[in-house]
Amino acid sequence: MTDLATPQQLADRTASAVEAAVAAGRELGLTVTDARVLHDVFSVVVHLAPSPVVARVPTVLPESTDLVSLARRQRDELAVTRWLADRGTPVVPPSPLVPAEPVQRDGFSMTFWEFLEEDRDAEPDYARNAELTAELHAALREYPGELAFLSAAEPHYVEIGLDRLEGRTDLIAPSLLDRARREWEVLGPLVRSRAAFEEAFPGVELRPVHGDCPPANIFQGVDGHRFADFELITLGPAEWDLASLGAELGAAYDRGAERNGLRPLDPRVQRFVDAVGMLRVVATLTLVPQLPVLADYLKPALEQWPAMPFAGGLDD
Template identity: 65%
Template sequence: MTPDQLAARTSRALDAAVTAGRELGLTVTDPTVLHDMFSVVVHLAPSPVVVRVPTVLPPYADAGVQAARQRLELDVVAWLAMRGVPVIPPSPLVPREPVRRDGFSMTFWQFVEQAEGEGREPDYVRNSRLTADLHAELRAYPGELPFLSAAEPRFATEALAALEGHTDLIDPADLDRARREWAVLEPLAASRAAFEAEFPGVDFQPIHGDAPAVNIVAAKGGALYSDFELTTLGPAEWDLAALGPECEAAYDEAARRHGLRQLDERALRFVNAVGMIRIVACLALVPQLPMLGEALKPGIEHWRTLPFAGGLRD
């Protein structure tokens, strides 16, 4: 997409969020785009409401797919908020459901003011301890969750297929390796039974699904968990992917306090390997979001130095 096309997409998402907010009875006179990457995030000022409008999506993520995921996120976060867990909750000023407007499916959240100095690199070690606290709370979630949907196996499979012949996006040798690795990893990511057979003793629980150590907001009132878009049933290791030994040790320390099991080394290798394939697969989204091209390069360069499929197979 050209810069003009990207700006037009942002403008359409902003207009849709403002229109939907006003239709729901909110006063919106000074809307502000807070973030614009995979989603356009809009503060409907002066109303204390933030709208998240996904804009960069895989081809299969139609209205039904988006709405189902968004309803699940809203339900989980509302349940956590009801229990007093520090989250950014759904906005109480509108119905707790996704809103479809002008081709976009969006969700409405409570606006929170960030702490002074917010925007610096997160404290990943501290946040890994907070991830264990979150896992302890999530274990009691009574709703039904799909198994490891955060791995998005369909996205990886279709994206790797779509990259065929696109030498402007990926080196053919990298694509070949990614496909061979995914052939090893995909059955374990897509099947609970296959995962359990490969990793005996690694139990599942409700997890955040999308790097909670990165998605903890430093608000004026304290740290708040946010962005539960990929909430799923899975191994705790998924929420520690790519963070490294220091963060893993911090998580284990906090997990012991809650009586949670310690992280499994082989399961960590698996989730890290899947994460690397997801980075490669995201190259298929570069036409929708050109800035990804440069952003993904360090991750892909690191992936080339790693053992094949995380060392799970030769």
């Protein structure tokens, strides 16, 4: 591949994001003298020290995502996390030191969050986190804000991604791309239309869900766990938040669901969201030029895909 970002380009992108976050923070009245990068994958996450504020600056985005659509998504995230925090749900909340609005600067759109000390000795416990996801779903049930149906599936992104992968045999085999296109013909209409989904899965409740694998997005602070990264908050079935996590974590979620008065996962819906999730993985291959390490991250999922039922078995 000749279009992969070089190490220098990656470093320059990170530096630009940090500079934008520092400048924006200072304009908002924060004291920033010792900015420190906490994470740098899809977003550059910066502690604006000594202020107890963290800026999250998305840097690896599909070409179809512009600043307007990104800011709209960020406003949903800020609104839902503020609402949850006000009701005592353990989340990483927006910073109270600045307005809870996305800030655009130097081509970036960023949000600001309360700095929390991480428990660096804690080991990830994904079974526990899957159980906790049911607690989050119970808390979200009463959320009054309007959310788009399955926006986290990003159907426009999937469709553009499949088009962009045409001829990219360095990223995906033609046979797998063909399968992706044929699966999307089955799955796409159910992702785009709430009515079509409800006809295919009668009686399956739609509710606000985290949207981006909450068992993998629980921050372990020194004061306990916090739900984090609601960037893809959406209206959808509970199964969406357990997509592609397997039977063991699905069973863990069901234990939490029973404890919180929620329904267990529906196997048929689970196969549907697993299949849609896999097509999002395929579309994410288009981001490899921006973030070359993604190729290694996505490889295991792509290797497992041929063994999965075609389109979640919905073509039967």
